[in-house]
Amino acid sequence: xxxxxxxxxxxxxxxxxxxxxxGADGAVLEGRDGGPGIMKVEGGAFEAALEAFCGDWLxxxxxxxxxxxxxxxxxxxxxxxxxxxxxxxxxxxxxxTVEVPLAGGRALTVLPGxxxxxxxxxxxxxxxxxxxxxxGALPGRGAHIAVLPGTHSKWAWVQDGAIVSxxxxxTGEVYAALLGHxxxxxxxxxxxxxxxxxxxxxxxxxxxxxxxxxxxxxxARTLGLFGTLDAxxxxxxxxxxxxxxxxxxxxxxxxxxxxxxxxxxxPLVALYRDALAAAGISGAExxxxxxxxxxxxxxxxx
Amino acid sequence: xxxxxxxxxxxxxxxxxxxxxxGADGAVLEGRDGGPGIMKVEGGAFEAALEAFCGDWLxxxxxxxxxxxxxxxxxxxxxxxxxxxxxxxxxxxxxxTVEVPLAGGRALTVLPGxxxxxxxxxxxxxxxxxxxxxxGALPGRGAHIAVLPGTHSKWAWVQDGAIVSxxxxxTGEVYAALLGHxxxxxxxxxxxxxxxxxxxxxxxxxxxxxxxxxxxxxxARTLGLFGTLDAxxxxxxxxxxxxxxxxxxxxxxxxxxxxxxxxxxxPLVALYRDALAAAGISGAExxxxxxxxxxxxxxxxx
Numbered sequence: 001x002x003x004x005x006x007x008x009x010x011x012x013x014x015x016x017x018x019x020x021x022x023g024a025d026g027a028v029l030e031g032r033d034g035g036p037g038i039m040k041v042e043g044g045a046f047e048a049a050l051e052a053f054c055g056d057w058l059x060x061x062x063x064x065x066x067x068x069x070x071x072x073x074x075x076x077x078x079x080x081x082x083x084x085x086x087x088x089x090x091x092x093x094x095x096x097t098v099e100v101p102l103a104g105g106r107a108l109t110v111l112p113g114x115x116x117x118x119x120x121x122x123x124x125x126x127x128x129x130x131x132x133x134x135x136g137a138l139p140g141r142g143a144h145i146a147v148l149p150g151t152h153s154k155w156a157w158v159q160d161g162a163i164v165s166x167x168x169x170x171t172g173e174v175y176a177a178l179l180g181h182x183x184x185x186x187x188x189x190x191x192x193x194x195x196x197x198x199x200x201x202x203x204x205x206x207x208x209x210x211x212x213x214x215x216x217x218x219x220a221r222t223l224g225l226f227g228t229l230d231a232x233x234x235x236x237x238x239x240x241x242x243x244x245x246x247x248x249x250x251x252x253x254x255x256x257x258x259x260x261x262x263x264x265x266x267p268l269v270a271l272y273r274d275a276l277a278a279a280g281i282s283g284a285e286x287x288x289x290x291x292x293x294x295x296x297x298x299x300x301x302x
Numbered sequence: 303x304x305x306x307x308x309x310x311x312x313x314x315x316x317x318x319x320x321x322x323x324x325g326a327d328g329a330v331l332e333g334r335d336g337g338p339g340i341m342k343v344e345g346g347a348f349e350a351a352l353e354a355f356c357g358d359w360l361x362x363x364x365x366x367x368x369x370x371x372x373x374x375x376x377x378x379x380x381x382x383x384x385x386x387x388x389x390x391x392x393x394x395x396x397x398x399t400v401e402v403p404l405a406g407g408r409a410l411t412v413l414p415g416x417x418x419x420x421x422x423x424x425x426x427x428x429x430x431x432x433x434x435x436x437x438g439a440l441p442g443r444g445a446h447i448a449v450l451p452g453t454h455s456k457w458a459w460v461q462d463g464a465i466v467s468x469x470x471x472x473t474g475e476v477y478a479a480l481l482g483h484x485x486x487x488x489x490x491x492x493x494x495x496x497x498x499x500x501x502x503x504x505x506x507x508x509x510x511x512x513x514x515x516x517x518x519x520x521x522a523r524t525l526g527l528f529g530t531l532d533a534x535x536x537x538x539x540x541x542x543x544x545x546x547x548x549x550x551x552x553x554x555x556x557x558x559x560x561x562x563x564x565x566x567x568x569p570l571v572a573l574y575r576d577a578l579a580a581a582g583i584s585g586a587e588x589x590x591x592x593x594x595x596x597x598x599x600x601x602x603x604x
Contacts, residue, residue: 209551214547242516
């Protein structure tokens with residue numbers, strides 16, 4: 001006898017689609033990844049893409065709730081779910097979901113993103129998908145910081161389970177653009193293996209003077225020109241310089257926490273843990289499958 | 303009767319070649335531009351390129367000294383002239399020149415670049431060509447700051463005519479990489495005309511928190527997403543954000559001067575003058591033809 005599936009959750013981003021099914025007790029029964037991100041779904045054929053990726057689950061569990069988070073709820077996605085402003089709690093997020101009717105009378109609940117407008121500057125920031133992971137990872141009371149490293153890293157300040165503010169850092173995308181499309185890449189072996197010492201040197205240099213990034217970037221050329229770092233070490237150095245600058249910038253914004261929770265892929269979490277340690281901050285790895293745990297929490301609130 | 307030409311000076315960089323001829327009194331008699339930068343000279347045929355660009359001058363003025371500054375003296379150029387370490391005075395630069403023998407018994411004097419190693423970090427920085435402009439623009443005594451905006455902006459601290467330290471900022475190249483190769487460019491009209499208000503808004507945001515550049519960059523997306531700045535204004539905003547961050551970073555390094563001397567093309571000088579004014583700094587335009595004036599000073603020292 002199989003355990004009943006209460007919820008099928010989709011983390012549907014720009015470049016990837018992952019899915020899980022959960023029992024009524026919130027336990028993950030099964031997960032799968034490798035589905036198409038929204039940029040790979042042509043002509044808005046999202047229902048066909050969903051059917052192709054987990055039609056077997058949909059047929060086997062006709063009573064399960066369907067929930068999706070991420071860019072699937074953006075203007076470029078299936079149905080736009082407006083941003084939920086901070087403070088974003090599970091109930092506030094639940095109040096901003098939209099329902100997409102599916103063939104056969106079911107519906108897909110699409111979760112919103114979160115927006116935050118800095119009261120001091122009036123400049124908005126946005127996330128879509130990360131808020132659901134944060135809800136799954138940091139359900140408790142108290143003050144927490146979640147760091148989600150990636151193409152666009154997010155730092156989120158969480159109070160009693162609600163995101164009260166956050167900031168995006170374009171660290172990963174800036175790294176790729178600098179490596180691929182500036183003079184810095186010319187001295188680098190782009191496919192070099194990780195190098196912990198070069199990474200640490202970059203982190204220290206970035207942390208020390210984040211305001212000088214536009215200048216300190218040039219060290220990723222001069223240290224190569226002067227033979228201090230070779231082509232295989234320069235990518236790790238540049239990565240460390242950018243991540244150190246990100247951390248230094250976040251500390252300049254909000255002061256130095258003792259501890260943050262890291263949510264992301266294992267290799268990125270390991271890099272950030274090392275970089276945070278250099279700043280005297282403990283980076284604790286968050287729980288696995290926090291995206292679907294967040295979906296279950298938001299679904300339970302509706 | 304024509305005035306005798308005492309010196310033919312070449313500012314021979316990566317992408318361009320300019321030339322002037324000077325009388326014995328240092329007055330510019332004639333200038334021309336549009337010659338090939340070193341990247342456009344194939345197979346090391348620099349002497350042929352020189353002949354094609356100003357062979358008429360060489361033949362008409364057989365006794366004139368020939369001097370070149372810029373990347374022509376780099377490893378990728380005609381003959382490498384080793385870097386002169388700071389403090390770099392005209393006499394120190396003259397001591398680091400190299401002579402390239404030409405057909406017919408003449409020689410070309412190739413000027414060195416300058417290197418500076420920050421004693422606090424051990425990280426080197428380099429320039430090639432800008433030092434010659436600085437020697438031409440700031441020959442006097444006292445403390446001065448020269449700012450040379452561009453692909454790689456240089457800030458040089460000058461004391462009694464010698465460059466005592468300097469810093470490179472990759473502002474222009476980072477702008478091009480972000481506009482051309484990140485998500486920021488997707489919302490932008492790349493060929494939009496200048497927009498002073500959007501530029502000023504970017505400058506103010508960058509100046510305010512240069513340590514947060516990796517985060518504040520994302521505003522060049524969100525202000526577009528939320529309709530605050532349209533596609534035609536976002537390039538000027540991003541340019542202002544980067545230039546404001548450059549200036550804020552330079553101030554964080556060395557404190558706030560009252561006045562700097564700007565050396566560069568008229569449009570860039572105008573942008574930097576506006577951005578410096580927002581930081582409370584007067585940006586005075588340096589003299590025209592300061593490259594060849596610097597060559598004449600260095601030549602006079604040998």
